[in-house]
Amino acid sequence: MFGVPKRALVVLGLLVGVAVLTGLGSDRSGQGEQASGSQCKVSVDADVLNVRSGPELNADIVDKLRQNEQVDAKAEVRGGFRKLGAGRWASDEYLQPSFGTNCG
DSSP states (O other), rough: TTTTOOOHHHHHHHHHHHHHHHHHOOTOOOOOOOSSSEEEEEOSSEEEEESSSSSSSOOOOEEEETTOEEEEEOOOTTTTTTETTEEEEEGGGGGGTTTTOOOO
């Protein structure tokens, strides 16, 4: 195919796949910096905290956070739930902003 050895294509495909998987798994919260340029980082103040798909108690549980775990978050709070990233919300009652971060 186009004069490129099959082995080179396979190696290239594997490298691209590893790069994509590494990029997807590098940020547990799935978010980067806030629009203002500062980050909100929070610490979990509960034994186990459910992360939900939306800002409501009946939303699906998509993850669980452990006590003292630190995660990136957004300044947005809706109905008592803080947005952690796309499709990731947790009860703000059990999240404490880390020192020196801007959580709104």
